[in-house]
Amino acid sequence: RSLDFPTTPNAYQAVNLGFSDAFITKLTMSHIISGRVLDGGGVPVSGAEVVLSDGASLSSVITESDGAYEFSHLREGGSFTVSAFKPHFTMAPASQSFSNLNSNQTLDFVATATDAPFFTISGQVTNNTIGLAGVTMTLGGSQSGVRITDSNGLYSFEVPGGGNYTVTPSAAPFSFDPPLLAVNNLAAPRIGNFAANRHSLVVTNVNNHGA
Numbered sequence: 776r777s778l779d780f781p782t783t784p785n786a787y788q789a790v791n792l793g794f795s796d797a798f799i800t801k802l803t804m805s806h807i808i809s810g811r812v813l814d815g816g817g818v819p820v821s822g823a824e825v826v827l828s829d830g831a832s833l834s835s836v837i838t839e840s841d842g843a844y845e846f847s848h849l850r851e852g853g854s855f856t857v858s859a860f861k862p863h864f865t866m867a868p869a870s871q872s873f874s875n876l877n878s879n880q881t882l883d884f885v886a887t888a889t890d891a892p893f894f895t896i897s898g899q900v901t902n903n904t905i906g907l908a909g910v911t912m913t914l915g916g917s918q919s920g921v922r923i924t925d926s927n928g929l930y931s932f933e934v935p936g937g938g939n940y941t942v943t944p945s946a947a948p949f950s951f952d953p954p955l956l957a958v959n960n961l962a963a964p965r966i967g968n969f970a971a972n973r974h975s976l977v978v979t980n981v982n983n984h985g986a
Contacts, residue, residue: 808873809845810882812838812859812866819843820886823861826919829853833913835921849876859884860918862893862933896958897931898967900924900944900951907971909946916940916958934961942967948974 812823819842826835827846836844849855858870864886871882900910906928914920917938922930934940943955949971956967 804851805848806851806876807845807847807879808849808855808857808876808882809843809879810884811842812844812861812884812886813842814886820861820864823859823864823866823884823886824920825857825859825884826921828856828858828919830856833919833921851877857882858919859886860920860934861886863889863891865889865891892936893933894936894961894964895931895933896940896942896956896961896965896967897929898942898956898969900928900930900969900971902949902971902973907946907949910949910969910971911945913943913945914940915943936961944969944971946971950974 808827812820812825814820819838819840821838821840821842823838823842824835825838825844826833827849834846836846838844844859846855846857853876854872854874855876856870856872859866867885867887873880896914900907900912906924906926908924908926908928910924910928910930912922912924912930912932914922914932914934917940918932918934920932920934922932924930930942932940932942938961940958940961941955942958944951952970952972956965956969958965958967
């Protein structure tokens, strides 16, 4: 097994059965989507959240002083949507999709300041009343985003007013009550707290070597 080659689950042999074995791996091409977030004068914008969706999950990066972002190791042939957000700014384009990705792509966003109202959706994730760190909080609906709860289990999103949003927590081996928070026509700050319940893990050996 090599860290340089991805493998499928159970792509290993637990014992030596006394004969030669062959393992086959398939290499696939990967590509990059990158760009910058700039204001109308071409000045880099820091602190913007750029979000990549592959249709099943989200990942995000925050721009620094150069306004740059990059998503690498994107599978060839995949479909991805990239969007950018920053409180008290609008972005053009709001998002862009790349279908059947077969080369590196560049996408820049132009940020324009706005006086439209923004509000926070925030709260705490606890386990037995104690703040739970490391929980992935996924924002969906009118805006996408990802946060990881801090050492006190806290998270926060600042989003445009009037939108419809969901916040969904996820972390193994926990389930959450409620499973998600739904907010419609956001018109004021909203608090969404979650209680995490730990599940016991049962480990089984699905391989049967010669038994």
